[in-house]
Amino acid sequence: MSNRSAALGIALALAMAVPNASVLGQNAGNFSATVGLASGTPVELSGFAMSFGSRDDEAWYVQLIIPGGASSILIFYAGVRPPIGEHPIVDLMANDFKPPPGKVIATGNVDPQLFVVSGFHSLGGTMIVTESSASSVEGTFQYEAREASTGQVVTVEGTFTTKNQES
Numbered sequence: 001m002s003n004r005s006a007a008l009g010i011a012l013a014l015a016m017a018v019p020n021a022s023v024l025g026q027n028a029g030n031f032s033a034t035v036g037l038a039s040g041t042p043v044e045l046s047g048f049a050m051s052f053g054s055r056d057d058e059a060w061y062v063q064l065i066i067p068g069g070a071s072s073i074l075i076f077y078a079g080v081r082p083p084i085g086e087h088p089i090v091d092l093m094a095n096d097f098k099p100p101p102g103k104v105i106a107t108g109n110v111d112p113q114l115f116v117v118s119g120f121h122s123l124g125g126t127m128i129v130t131e132s133s134a135s136s137v138e139g140t141f142q143y144e145a146r147e148a149s150t151g152q153v154v155t156v157e158g159t160f161t162t163k164n165q166e167s
Helices: 003-016 021-027
Strands: 029-036 043-052 059-065 072-078 085-089 104-109 119-132 137-147 153-161
Touching: 043 153, 059 153, 085 104, 104 137, 119 153
Parallel strands: none
Antiparallel strands: 029 043, 029 153, 043 059, 059 072, 072 104, 085 119, 104 119, 119 137, 137 153
């Protein structure tokens, strides 16, 4: 297994590390997303949205989780909580799994029973933050991603309203 495959596996495992759904419902915002291929029917996802990172952290991230935990998306931003505005989503692999300052990388997985693509990582796109405060971040995202095992390109787009888990 290559270093890149191992690292992607770690990123996907993190995306699947899902807290208890009853705890999430009390401490999370919400999201909706669509994941699709160039042809075929896309899958619609919705669930809980939590963001993590404190003022002293070098990175902020949002975890978008489907109840039951079989599907999720992670979006990482380099820096403290992102300000209102447009933030480029860049290629996860080309940036060695670390977003450059002021930019975003993303990874995720979809339950194979719902969709033909499982694990994927960002190639490029945009995250637009419309609200950003100590208690919540709201925004949209749209990016192309590569499926880990087949190399197929998928589109991922959605909206989120998080509850921040800042310290």
